[in-house]
Amino acid sequence: MSNFRTFILGLVATFGLPWLLLVVVPVIKYQGLAPAAYDKDKDGVEGFYPPAPINGQGQLVYIREGCAQCHTQMIRPTQLALDGWRKGWGQDQEARPAAPVRSNTLRDYLGEKYAPLGFIRSGPDLANYGWRAPERGVIHQKLYAPRSIHDWSNMPAFKSLYIVRKAQGPASSKALQLTGKDAPAEGDEVVPTPEAEALVDYLLSLKKDYPIPGVSAEVAAAAAAPAKK
Numbered sequence: 001m002s003n004f005r006t007f008i009l010g011l012v013a014t015f016g017l018p019w020l021l022l023v024v025v026p027v028i029k030y031q032g033l034a035p036a037a038y039d040k041d042k043d044g045v046e047g048f049y050p051p052a053p054i055n056g057q058g059q060l061v062y063i064r065e066g067c068a069q070c071h072t073q074m075i076r077p078t079q080l081a082l083d084g085w086r087k088g089w090g091q092d093q094e095a096r097p098a099a100p101v102r103s104n105t106l107r108d109y110l111g112e113k114y115a116p117l118g119f120i121r122s123g124p125d126l127a128n129y130g131w132r133a134p135e136r137g138v139i140h141q142k143l144y145a146p147r148s149i150h151d152w153s154n155m156p157a158f159k160s161l162y163i164v165r166k167a168q169g170p171a172s173s174k175a176l177q178l179t180g181k182d183a184p185a186e187g188d189e190v191v192p193t194p195e196a197e198a199l200v201d202y203l204l205s206l207k208k209d210y211p212i213p214g215v216s217a218e219v220a221a222a223a224a225a226p227a228k229k
Contacts, residue, residue, distance in 0.1 A: 052210070164184050174187075
């Protein structure tokens with residue numbers, strides 16, 4: 001009986017302790033978080049962190065379509081010697097802070113009903129995609145026909161989010177600019193559904209690198225500086 005009791009206690013500790021430390025404690029900690037106010041004098045920024053909410057409707061489409069199966073939304077700390085976010089990595093250098101972009105924190109996901117962190121990077125990380133995203137029409141083209149942009153792409157096509165219809169008079173301003181084998185039949189056009197528009201809105205809203213209050217006044221000032229023309 002004593003050995004059986006020891007076995008049960010060991011089993012509970014083996015599975016219960018990791019569950020407690022990796023699930024329960026982080027959830028309790030996250031639920032206690034609230035937006036933090038910036039100090040204008042110390043941070044060089046006004047308002048609250050995080051300042052920009054994501055597009056909730058588009059996030060639901062993102063989750064439903066399984067995008068988190070291939071894309072992460074989490075920049076790991078560089079001290080882990082992994083692939084942390086560093087200056088110049090995966091970003092457009094225009095209209096964004098010049099300082100190195102930081103790793104993500106719990107508060108970056110405040111206001112999100114779900115946080116699709118992902119678990120594998122078959123595609124690029126999207127935590128800060130809003131900074132480096134191309135213009136809207138190109139994103140739609142990439143969603144509808146990924147290989148029309150890069151023939152080596154392993155991204156699946158999300159054609160169910162688009163409508164192929166007969167063009168009524170002049171082509172719609174929202175019609176995708178497709179050529180070659182991806183172009184619709186003559187007289188037809190491909191236009192995004194409201195769900196496709198919401199998904200693109202969501203992708204453009206992904207900017208999880210705002211300065212943390214009280215952590216780095218230099219980064220905060222760089223983030224608040226007007227974009228260079």
